[in-house]
Amino acid sequence: DIIVLFDEASFQNEPYTQKSLYKKGTKHTQIVNPYKFKINATGSLAINGNSTITITNSSTAPEIAIALLELRCANTKNENTIKLLNKILNDVNLSDNEIDEILMENNENNEVFTKKILKTLEKYKDNTTSTIARIIGKHCNRESLNNVKKRREIRRKITLNFLEKENIITKMQTEQRICLILDNYSVHKSAFIKKIALNLNIVLIYLPPYSPHLNPIEQIWRQMKREIKHYYLESKEFLQELTINTYFESILDTKVYDKWFETYIPKVW
Incomplete structure (x- = not known):
């Protein structure tokens, strides 16, 4: 089995507030970007396989599914299956305009x-x-292109349809099983992700x-944020590019999971 530690973290360009020491008599000027933005990173820290990181705008079920697809693709041996997984990843990564078109096709005339x-x-x-007005507002919201629930539902259906269409479940039986260790975030336990x-x-x-201390990837996130703030x-x-590079550098620089592996895995495997 391939053992993988799984978690999400967000990174933003807002400065971290910390106490600092400056040379006496000098004025400290901190240069920051006035435009605020952030990204979400889903990390898969493989103890005996290939680690991955997926950059998204949120931690919703469709984005978590993409992270799982990328993890599976990185830890698959059959070349044809890898090509198929990459094709599925490309097909399910729909742009906002493509989602708009699907919504307009499905909306009532x-x-x-x-x-x-x-x-x-x-x-x-x-x-x-x-x-x-409230009831009419609900009808309008259901037909709106900005209906978040409907947009996510489309992404979920498309992802599952591609996996079932290509009979991925059968192809995966010849691949090494991945044991994904993760927290109890509601999306992780959803029927779709299962x-x-x-x-x-x-x-x-x-x-x-409530046991983030049991997941060593949390240490990776802390280390990354210390680096990125500079x-x-x-x-x-x-x-995005800095987050990806820092993630893999942090994994190489420190084996945060060694002690965790020795402490827990022999007891349960």
């Missing part, structure tokens, strides 16, 4: 939507104006609640 609004007005004609893991031959092993973060793209 103007005639159907107008009938729904008229029916609502008739049904609630004896209610207050605020009540009617299906993704099943298809990719990944076993999810949850840590006890840089002038000129752009989001620069922060």
Whole structure:
């Protein structure tokens, strides 16, 4: 089995507030980028395999699924399966415009939507104006291109459809199983993520609640933030590249999981 420690962390360009000592008589000037931005990093720290890091804008289920796909791809031996996984990764990484097009195709046409609004007005004609406005607002939100819930649902369906279409679950049976150790974040325990893991031959092993100290990748995040704070973060793209490079450098510089492995794994494996 390949043992992997899994977690997420965010990185931003806002300065960290710390006490510092300066030369007497000099004025300290801290140069920072006035435009605030941040990224989310999902790290897979492999003890006996290939580690990965996935940069996203959030830690929602579709983004976690992409991180699992990248981890599986990095720890797969069959060349044809690797090509297939890369193709799936490319296909499920839809742009916002592509999601908009799918939403517009699936949305109700103007005639159907107008009938729904008229029916609502008739049904609630004896209610207050605020009540009617609230109900109509819900109908509009369901059809809005900015409906976050619908956008995530589309990404979830597309990801699962590709995995099932390519029969990935069968192809993964010849690959080494990945034992993923992670916390109890609600997305990690969702039915969608469990299906993704099943298809990719990944076993999810949850840590006890409120025990981040049991996951050595937390030390990697702390070390990375100490390093990144020394840089002038000129752009989001620069922060992304710096985060990726610092992640792999931190893994090489320190074996944070050695003691953890000796303490816990022999007792449970």
